[in-house]
Structures are given as structure tokens and as C-alpha cells.
Amino acid sequence: xxxxxxxxxxxxxxxxxxxxxxxxSGYTDSNYYMGWFRQRPGMEREGVxxxxxxxxxxxxxxxxxxxxxxxxxxxxxxRLQMNNLQPEDTANYSCAAAPTPFGPRSYCxxxxxxxxxGRPIGFWGQGTQVTVSS
Numbered sequence: 001x002x003x004x005x006x007x008x009x010x011x012x013x014x015x016x017x018x019x020x021x022x023x024x025s026g027y028t029d030s031n032y033y034m035g036w037f038r039q040r041p042g043m044e045r046e047g048v049x050x051x052x053x054x055x056x057x058x059x060x061x062x063x064x065x066x067x068x069x070x071x072x073x074x075x076x077x078x079r080l081q082m083n084n085l086q087p088e089d090t091a092n093y094s095c096a097a098a099p100t101p102f103g104p105r106s107y108c109x110x111x112x113x114x115x116x117x118g119r120p121i122g123f124w125g126q127g128t129q130v131t132v133s134s
Contacts, residue, residue, distance in 0.1 A: 001026045002026040003026050004097060004124060005126070006125040007022075007023075009130050014085065014087060014133065019082065021079050025076060031054075033053070033100065033101050033115070034050065035049055035058075035095075035102060036078075037108065037113060038092065038093045039127075046060065047102065048067065050069070053073070058104055063089075066082065067082050087132050090132050091129075092127045094126075096124050104116070
């Protein structure tokens, strides 16, 4: 069974940095796509960044240049480095995984998120809160 466990959330002032980690287990296919979504207060969940098994990355425009996503398949860890955090980055961040790509054409609706091919993204962590104060 696929399991994703996030860590590293917390509170920081605007301009600060945080690093989120996601440890994954239960599958050995390093070709799984992985990434982060976030849900800001009162808003639908949205994609933040994703990475292929080969390390190709996608970033939402709102975080491009500030966030960096990486993965270590040997250690089964996904890491999101977040710099220059702003109050609008305040959200609950969730790690996600799927065997098919998600990124620029993924979307979320009514609590579900879908990959580039329209299939639901099936594997999620429990979420970790990030709060940025001004």
C-alpha cells in the first residue's frame, strides 16, 4: 500500500524559508510522478509543483523562482524548499503521487485532483500546515 508522510510545516515570517519533506513507501516504481498541492483558506486545492521520475519539474507560476522541488528515489524522499515565503503561501500542503503525469494540465475540483490525463491523483499524504505572517 502506498503511503506518503509529510513533515516540515510550521510558521514563518514573510521572506522566510521552510522545507517540506515527504517520505514515500509501498511502491518501488521510481517513475511515479510526485508533487505538492496546497489548499489555502476558503479556496480549492491547487497544484504547487511536480516532478517526474527522471527529475523533470513543473512549478505553478505563483511559486516559480521561489520554490524548488527535488526527489531522492534511493531514500524515497521528496523535498520542497520554499524561499521568500509570503502570506499568500499560507496553506495546508499535501504530498501526492501518481503513475501518470500531473502538472500544467492538472486541476482540482470538489475535493479531488486530476492529472494531465484527467485521471484522479490517487495517493496523498495527510497534509502539513504552513503559515506565513506579514
